[in-house]
Amino acid sequence: MRSRGPIALLVPAFCAGLVAAEASAQDGRADLGAPAEEHRKLDAMAGDWDVSLQFPVGPGKTGEGKASCEARWMLDGRFLRLEYASTFMGRPLTVLRYVGFDRHAGKFVETHFESAHTDVLWGTGSLSEDGKTLTCTGTHVDAKAGAPAKVRTVTTFQGPEAFRLEMTYLDAEGKDSKTIVLAHARKKERAEAPALYRVVLQVSDLGKAAEFYSTLLDVEGRKIRGGRHYFDCGPVILALLDTAEGGAQARPAPENVYFSVKDLEKVRERAAALGCLSKESVDGAPAGEIVKRPWGERSFYAVDPFGNKLCFVDGGTLFTGR
Secondary structure, X not given: OOOOOHHHHHHHHHHXXXXXXXXXXXXXXXXXXXXXXXXXXXXXXXXXXXXXXXXXXXXXXXXXXXXXXXXXXXXXXXXXXXXXXXXXXXXXXXXXXXXXXEOOOOEEEEEEEEOOOOOOEEEEEEEOOOOOEEEXXXXXXXXXXXXXXXXEEEXXXXXXXXEEEEEEEEOOOOOEEEEEEEEEEEOOXXXXXXXXXXXXXXXXXXXXXXXXXXXXXXXXXXXXXXXXXXXXXXXXXXXXXXXXXXXXXXOOOOOOEEEEEOOHHHHHHHHHHHOOEOOOEEOOEEOOOOEEOOOOOEEEEEEOOOOOEEEEEEHHHOOOOO
């Protein structure tokens, strides 16, 4: 007899659920598979949020951080999916939280998944009588202890514009061990920000500059009247301006111009061939070498023949401050 695979086992269970739902509807019983009033209580968490975090970093010490959260209903309003995006120790961190109401068990349910872990936080709970506090208890692996720990999550609804999530780990005696606090503030509607579309670098020899940047960027530029040469760098134009045509002396840009690239090693090879790698140092590391900087970016620095400073950054490591 051949063993039954996962799909063979799943199909009967799925069909049984549909049959049960149809039977419930026909005899007047409530369809426990459909969203109910309890699900609507969770609507207060739907939307886009700015999140302020507080977390313990040692005895009596608290660290702070920022995150963004997108909360959307899924599976036709059965579960609310909250996706948190942040950074931790210089690396991107994503946390997924799913919250719903199990009508069969009569309990709220939640699970948490993190991009930095393979374990799962899960819990069940109930809503306070005034409908303002959702409390769940469950288990999660305490990263410091490396062992399962009991966890209590308390979500406090603070009106349509804010809510607060407290995650408390309990010790072996059931006492509070550490608490992580996430304060949510609904994102405000903002006017569309102006888009930067052109950056100008002054040069004293347009032909030499055009050849240099064409080789370095591996991009075909185009000559524009008025002593200019344009290079399309994503949505922004890098414009070379020959000041000699107007009788002025070219002045280097006061700060680095930053480029995001997919293949940092290849760009550095071209820069090395052109002899334009920076000989300075950045935070104690050679600027002209590919180095992971203290703020998390992999980058190297260069200087064009006219003194303009350039920095090339691995596109997968960009630091944006968010």
